[in-house]
Amino acid sequence: xxxxxxxxxxxxxxxxxxxxxxxxxxxxxxxxxxxxxxxxxxxxxxxxxxxxxxxxxxxxxxxxxxxxxxxxxxxxxxxxxxxxxxxxxxxxxxxxxxxxxxxxxxxxxxxxxxxxxxxxxxxxxxxxxxxxxxxxxxxxxxxxxxxxxxxxxxxxxxxxxxxxxxxxxxxxxxxxxxxxxxxxxxxxxxxxxxxxxxxxxxxxxxxxxxxxxxxxxxxxxxxxxxxxxxxxxxxxxxxxxxxxxxxxxxxxxxxxxxxxxxxxxxxxxxxxxxxxxxxxxxxxxxxxxxxxxxxxxxxxxxxxxxxxxxxxxxxxxxxxxxxxxxxxxxxxxxxxxxxxxxxxxxxxxxxxxxxxxxxxxxxxxxxxxxxxxxxxxxxxxxxxxxxxxxxxxxxxxxxxxxxxxxxx
Amino acid sequence: xxxxxxxxxxxxxxxxxxxxxxxxxxxxxxxxxxxxxxxxxxxxxxxxxxxxxxxxxxxxxxxxxxxxxxxxxxxxxxxxxxxxxxxxxxxxxxxxxxxxxxxxxxxxxxxxxxxxxxxxxxxxxxxxxxxxxxxxxxxxxxxxxxxxxxxxxxxxxxxxxxxxxxxxxxxxxxxxxxxxxxxxxxxxxxxxxxxxxxxxxxxxxxxxxxxxxxxxxxxxxxxxxxxxxxxxxxxxxxxxxxxxxxxxxxxxxxxxxxxxxxxxxxxxxxxxxxxxxxxxxxxxxxxxxxxxxxxxxxxxxxxxxxxxxxxxxxxxxxxxxxxxxxxxxxxxxxxxxxxxxxxxxxxxxxxxxxxxxxxxxxxxxxxxxxxxxxxxxxxxxxxxxxxxxxxxxxxxxxxxxxxxxxxxxxxxxxxxxxxxxxxxxxxxxxxxxxxxxxxxxxxxxxxxxxxxxxxxxxxxxxxxxxxxxxxxxxxxxxxxxxx
Numbered sequence: 001x002x003x004x005x006x007x008x009x010x011x012x013x014x015x016x017x018x019x020x021x022x023x024x025x026x027x028x029x030x031x032x033x034x035x036x037x038x039x040x041x042x043x044x045x046x047x048x049x050x051x052x053x054x055x056x057x058x059x060x061x062x063x064x065x066x067x068x069x070x071x072x073x074x075x076x077x078x079x080x081x082x083x084x085x086x087x088x089x090x091x092x093x094x095x096x097x098x099x100x101x102x103x104x105x106x107x108x109x110x111x112x113x114x115x116x117x118x119x120x121x122x123x124x125x126x127x128x129x130x131x132x133x134x135x136x137x138x139x140x141x142x143x144x145x146x147x148x149x150x151x152x153x154x155x156x157x158x159x160x161x162x163x164x165x166x167x168x169x170x171x172x173x174x175x176x177x178x179x180x181x182x183x184x185x186x187x188x189x190x191x192x193x194x195x196x197x198x199x200x201x202x203x204x205x206x207x208x209x210x211x212x213x214x215x216x217x218x219x220x221x222x223x224x225x226x227x228x229x230x231x232x233x234x235x236x237x238x239x240x241x242x243x244x245x246x247x248x249x250x251x252x253x254x255x256x257x258x259x260x261x262x263x264x265x266x267x268x269x270x271x272x273x274x275x276x277x278x279x280x281x282x283x284x285x286x287x288x289x290x291x292x293x294x295x296x297x298x299x300x301x302x303x304x305x306x307x308x309x310x311x312x313x314x315x316x317x318x319x320x321x322x323x324x325x326x327x328x329x330x331x332x333x334x335x336x337x338x339x340x341x342x343x344x345x346x347x348x349x350x351x352x353x354x355x356x357x358x359x360x361x362x363x364x365x366x367x368x369x370x371x372x373x374x375x376x377x378x379x380x381x382x383x384x385x386x387x388x389x390x391x392x393x394x395x396x397x398x399x400x401x402x403x404x405x406x407x408x
Numbered sequence: 409x410x411x412x413x414x415x416x417x418x419x420x421x422x423x424x425x426x427x428x429x430x431x432x433x434x435x436x437x438x439x440x441x442x443x444x445x446x447x448x449x450x451x452x453x454x455x456x457x458x459x460x461x462x463x464x465x466x467x468x469x470x471x472x473x474x475x476x477x478x479x480x481x482x483x484x485x486x487x488x489x490x491x492x493x494x495x496x497x498x499x500x501x502x503x504x505x506x507x508x509x510x511x512x513x514x515x516x517x518x519x520x521x522x523x524x525x526x527x528x529x530x531x532x533x534x535x536x537x538x539x540x541x542x543x544x545x546x547x548x549x550x551x552x553x554x555x556x557x558x559x560x561x562x563x564x565x566x567x568x569x570x571x572x573x574x575x576x577x578x579x580x581x582x583x584x585x586x587x588x589x590x591x592x593x594x595x596x597x598x599x600x601x602x603x604x605x606x607x608x609x610x611x612x613x614x615x616x617x618x619x620x621x622x623x624x625x626x627x628x629x630x631x632x633x634x635x636x637x638x639x640x641x642x643x644x645x646x647x648x649x650x651x652x653x654x655x656x657x658x659x660x661x662x663x664x665x666x667x668x669x670x671x672x673x674x675x676x677x678x679x680x681x682x683x684x685x686x687x688x689x690x691x692x693x694x695x696x697x698x699x700x701x702x703x704x705x706x707x708x709x710x711x712x713x714x715x716x717x718x719x720x721x722x723x724x725x726x727x728x729x730x731x732x733x734x735x736x737x738x739x740x741x742x743x744x745x746x747x748x749x750x751x752x753x754x755x756x757x758x759x760x761x762x763x764x765x766x767x768x769x770x771x772x773x774x775x776x777x778x779x780x781x782x783x784x785x786x787x788x789x790x791x792x793x794x795x796x797x798x799x800x801x802x803x804x805x806x807x808x809x810x811x812x813x814x815x816x817x818x819x820x821x822x823x824x825x826x827x828x829x830x831x832x833x834x835x836x837x838x839x840x841x842x843x844x845x846x847x848x849x850x851x852x853x854x855x856x857x858x859x860x861x862x863x864x865x866x867x868x869x870x871x872x873x874x875x876x877x878x879x880x881x882x883x884x885x886x887x888x889x890x891x
Contacts, residue, residue, distance in 0.1 A: 307808065322823035325790075335814040337833050340805035344833040348818055351826035 003033050006059045007126060013061060015128040016102050029122045045117060047330065048267050048296045050238070053212060054123065057184065060154050061129045069097060076142040083149050085130025085159030085187070094140045100131040104162050104190075118242065120214050124158050124188045131160035136197075139168040148177045148185070150211070155183040162190045165197035165225075172200045174392065177235075182210040189217040193225035193252075201229045202392060206399060209236040209264070218244045221252035221281075230383070231258035233268060234399045242271040247281040247309075258287045259380050261403045262295035262327075271300040276309040276339075285316045288380055291327035292407060298330045301346070307338040316346035321353060321379060323372075323407065353379075373404045441490040444468065447596050450494060454565050454599070457572065467585035467595030474589035480752040481781040481813055484694060484721050487659060494597045494630070553613070560605040561616055564632050567603035574605060578636055582665040582702045582729070590696045594663040598632035601662070606641035606672070615871050617646040631662035637672035639705065644675040644871060660719075661696045670705030670732065675713070677870050678726075679878055682718035689748025689777075692720025699726035703735035703764075711738040712755065713869045715878050717885045720749055725783065727756030730764035730795075737766040740866040742878075744885045745778030745810070754784035754801075754815075759792035759825065770801040771863050774810035775886065785817040788825040795825040803833040804862055806855065806886075856883040 001009075007030060016022045064083035069090040071078045078095065080087055090097040105128070136142065150157060165171050177185070193199055199219075207213055213235060219227045233239050245254040256272045274283040285301045303314040320329040333346040353375050361371035377400065384400075387393045447468050451461040476487065554561055560571060568575050585595035606612055637643055647664075660682070666674050676699075685692025695718075701710035712726040722745075728737030739755040757766040766786065774780040782801045803812035814831045836858055844854035860867070860882055867875050867882075 310808070320820070322820060325823055327823060328819070328821040330820075331818045333814075333816060333818075333829070333831075335803075335831065335833055336811070337803070337805065337813065338811040340808045340810070340835040342805070342833060342835070346814070346829075346831050348816070348829040349827060350818060350820040352823045 001056065001058060003055060003123070003126070004030060006057070010059045010061075010127070013129065014126075015100070015131075016105055019102055019105075022102065022105055026126055029126050032122060033119070043117060043119075044298075044332070045242070045269070045271060045300065046119070047269070047298050049240075049269060050267070053184065053238075054120070057156060058154065059127065059156055061157070062152055062155060064151060076140075078142065078144045080144060080146045081149065082132070082146055084151055084155065085132075085148075085157045085185070087132040094137055094142055095144075096135045096137070098133050100133050100160055100162055104133060104160070118216070120186060120240065120242075121188055121216050124160060124186045124214075124216070127156070127158040127186075128160055129156075129158050131162075133162040133164070135164045136166060136169040136171050138166045141170045143172045143174075145174045146176065148175065148179070148187075150179045150181055150183045150185060153182045155181075157183070157185040157187070159185065159187045160190065161187070162192075163199070164192045165194060165199055167194045168196050169194075170198045172202075172389070174202045174204065177203070177205045177207055177213055177215075179211045179213075180208040184212040184214075186214045187216070189215070191217060191219040191227065193219065193221045193227055195222050195249075196224045197222075198226045199228065201227070202387075203229070203231045203241075204392075204395065204399075205231070205233045205235045205239055205241075207235040207237045207239070209266070211235070211237040212239075213237065214240045216240075216242045216244075218246075219254065220246045220248055221254060223249040224251050225249075226253040226255070228255040229257065230387070231260075232396055232399070233258070233260040234403060235268075236264065236266060238267055240269045242269075242273075244273045244275075245283070246275045247278055247283065249278050251280045252278070253282045255284045256286075257284075257383060259383055260287075260289045260297060261400070262289065262297055263292040263403070263406060264295065265293070266295045268295075268297045270298065271302075273300075273302040274304070274314065276303070276305045276312045276314060278309055280311045281309060282313045283315070285318075286383070287318045288383065289318075289320045289329060290323065290376055290379070290403075291320065291329055292323040294324070294326045296328050296330075298332075300332045300334070302334045303336065303344060303346075305335075305337045305339050305342055305344065309339050310341040312339060312342040312344065314342070314344040316348075318346075318348045319379070320350040321376065322350065323353070369408065373407060376404060376407070440493055442492070442494060442597070446494050450597055450599060454568070456565075456568055459572075459576070460568055463580070463585075464596050467592050468597075470586040471589060471592035471596055474586075474592055476589045480723055480783070481779065481815070482721055482723060482750050482752050484750075487694070489593075492659060494599075557610050557613070558607040559610060559612060560603065562603055564598070564601040564603045564634060567634075571603070571605070574636065575603075575634070578665070578667055579632075579634055580665075582667060582700045583663050583698055587698070590661045591663055591698050594630050594632060594661045594698070598630045598663070600630075601632035601634070602645075603633070604635040604643060604645065606637045606643045608638045609640045610638075611641065612643040615644045615646050629660050631660075631664075633662070633664040634667075635665070635674055635676070636667045637669060637674050637708075639669050640671040642673045642675075645677070646871065646874060647676070647678045648680050658692075659694050659696070662698070664697070664699040664726075666699075666701035666710055668701065668703050668705065668708035668710050668735075671707045672705065673709040673711075674701065675711045676701070676726070677874060678712075678714040678716075679870075679874065679881070680714065680716050680718050680722070681881065683720075684718050684747065684749050685720040687747050689720070692749070693718065694721045695719040695723065696721075697724040699724065700729065701727070701737070702729045703732050703737060703761075705735070706732045706761075707734045708732050709736040709738075711736075711740075711869070713740045713866065714742070714753075715867070715870070715881065716741070716743040716751060716753060717881055719751075722749075722751040722753055724753045725756055727758070727785075728766065729758045729760065730766065730792075731760045732764075733761040734763045735761055736764070739766075739768045739770070739784075740869045741770045742773070742863045742866045742882070743771070743780055743782075744773045744882065745775065745780045746885060747776040747778060749776075749778040751779070752781040752783055754782045756785045757787070757797060759786075759788045759795040759797070762791065762793045762795070764792055764795045766795075766797045768797070768799040768801070769865050770799075771866055772801070772803040772812055773806065773859060773862070773886075774803065774812045775806045777809045779811045779813070781813040781815060782831075783815045783817075785819070786827055786829070787817075787819040788822045788827065790821045792822050793824045795822065797825075797827045797829075799827075799829040799831075801831045802862070803831075804859065805833065805835050852887070856886050859883075859886060 682693040772780040
């Protein structure tokens with residue numbers, strides 16, 4: 001069923017469908033879809049995507065029976081079970097979890113740069129059926145782990161989360177996506193960092209081949225705040241990771257990292273976009289990809305430096321390793337700079353594993369496969385060794401070993 | 409100038425009118441606007457054979473269905489194609505200054521700084537002198553030498569008459585008429601340009617330049633250049649001139665095609681210094697150029713070097729299609745934008761053959777309120793085993809109202825190919841500036857020295873005489889906007 005019909009038929013099941021303002025906005029979005037028709041040629045963010053899955057789908061949503069928030073007060077650790085994108089409400093002196101509200105809709109749906117180019121975010125706004133809001137109260141230091149679970153086959157989850165870190169707070173957030181059923185999740189995280197706050201955001205993606213995952217995030221950083229994002233994509237199904245970051249006040253920082261491991265016919269689309277809108281801000285974008293078999297990946301990175309954003313430091317790096325003849329990697333590291341006192345650079349490499357390095361290891365008695373595996377591990381070692389959390393590190397190591405076992 | 413030369417000149421300028429059609433047009437006012445008749449008119453005036461006219465008309469019908477590309481980071485108003493003369497007016501038709509005193513003194517000042525001889529200045533400023541002085545004799549001697557080697561170097565119009573086989577085979581083979589709207593437009597209405605053919609095994613002993621071509625005094629706004637280097641040959645070609653050029657034509661859409669067969673090498677150098685518009689961004693040339701080289705044979709090599717300082721808008725991507733195994737593509741570029749200039753330039757390296765190599769060095773300098781964009785694509789196709797690319801693009805920002813942008817597209821479909829890309833953007837290093845100032849250089853001199861150093865990697869790729877002039881040109885482009 002196409003987008004328009006889907007929308008008209010399921011209007012009543014969608015969040016905030018009674019609200020006039022939101023309704024009007026959605027009508028506008030419908031029009032964009034009508035006119036644009038997913039123009040692959042002029043919208044490069046659609047490259048390599050099997051669009052049929054996302055335009056022509058059967059809308060189906062189930063309200064979950066059971067969700068939970070468990071907290072371990074002693075260690076400031078909270079575990080959230082998010083089922084079909086929903087989560088039960090919870091409140092204590094440190095955090096507050098609620099459903100998303102009408103007021104939040106405008107906050108993240110009407111972002112101009114995204115609206116114009118990112119159809120998947122528009123789809124999310126159009127069919128919004130789940131999501132929650134987490135507020136970390138002032139000066140707290142906590143850890144949250146979210147397990148994202150989809151209960152049934154053929155579900156289409158359109159989820160919007162809002163994460164707000166109040167002044168002086170610090171949050172370590174782990175988002176886990178491990179789904180085995182044939183469904184699609186379209187998740188948009190809107191993140192706000194108040195003065196002097198910090199968020200370490202880990203996304204671990206490990207879905208089976210029939211699960212499509214689309215994650216988008218948009219972060220805004222105020223004075224002295226830091227947003228760090230690390231994405232580990234081990235999924236066998238399609239994954240799209242698009243991350244937008246805006247540095248709106250002085251001395252804020254955004255660090256977006258990602259590693260993806262692809263094999264078989266899998267595809268992954270990645271994008272990072274950092275906007276420097278204030279002085280003395282720093283950004284860093286690093287994406288590394290390992291591509292085997294017939295896999296395909298794209299990575300777009302963009303650093304925008306506004307005229308007022310003097311003393312900016314912005315770095316980008318993208319590296320791809322192609323293990324097979326049929327793999328392909330497209331990268332477009334873009335810089336747009338309107339201020340003069342800046343240090344900005346980007347680097348990009350794509351190639352095979354270094355033959356000399358393989359030769360060195362083989363000459364010391366290692367088999368070719370063992371040598372390849374060692375070199376792949378070393379390729380991403382820098383990122384993996386930077387994880388402070390032992391538990392996390394072990395989880396990722398395990399997944400890496402699993403991926404490497406299939407490399408021939 | 410001695411009297412003998414003057415005589416030669418005199419006789420030459422008289423002789424010129426022997427060639428029938430030039431006098432004919434004198435009576436006929438070229439009409440504005442573009443339609444099938446314009447294309448037919450041009451073809452007729454150039455006395456072209458039928459197949460050429462058909463080729464043009466085909467291109468024209470393609471153009472009618474096309475829209476001009478708008479993806480570049482450029483801001484320009486809608487181009488009114490009906491408000492343009494497509495057949496440049498013949499001599500005497502335009503209003504020309506009678507002597508140098510009528511020419512804009514600013515222009516003269518720049519000529520003097522570049523060290524251009526007075527007589528040459530007249531020609532460049534478009535004073536009503538019909539021939540290029542010293543180069544006439546130079547050209548005739550050179551021409552004889554080139555003929556001895558079997559090198560064909562003439563205008564494209566002449567080539568259509570005399571070498572139809574080569575034209576039929578190669579024209580449009582690298583840039584198809586339907587590639588995009590400017591290539592279609594150029595294919596339909598091109599009036600002038602150069603044709604070069606280097607026979608098998610010949611190394612062209614001198615740098616070929618439009619400047620030495622006898623009938624080059626009127627390089628049109630829709631230029632078409634075709635260079636073919638046959639097996640094992642070598643040629644170095646210079647286009648343009650370091651001196652600033654005023655031109656009434658707002659729109660320039662040139663097409664340049666290079667073809668290098670087995671073991672051949674083509675080196676193409678450009679210095680572009682068209683009128684960039686005034687300090688307020690009024691006027692100036694719109695330069696939409698398509699340049700593409702095909703390394704058709706094994707071990708062939710094409711090298712582009714460009715220094716872009718002029719034009720209000722530059723839209724230019726000299727590219728290489730590396731089809732032959734072991735072929736090499738190179739691109740060296742300096743682009744300087746000042747005031748309200750906009751440049752979106754770069755290259756495209758398409759690796760098709762095995763062991764192909766490419767190297768891109770691009771230096772962008774933005775001053776004033778200008779926008780400077782590097783846009784480059786490197787792609788390795790499935791069969792490009794062991795292909796290699798190295799890209800470096802650096803931008804320098806002078807002042808806080810300009811912009812520098814880098815948009816590289818990197819695509820690899822082969823797992824033995826290696827791509828490396830690096831880019832940096834920064835302002836002029838304070839320490840370097842301080843060091844120079846300490847040694848007694850003025851701020852402007854210091855900036856000019858540092859910028860020249862920044863561009864050195866590219867400037868040294870230019871042929872000797874050109875390189876010296878280009879260095880001066882870089883300094884002049886910076887004048888008045890630093891400090």
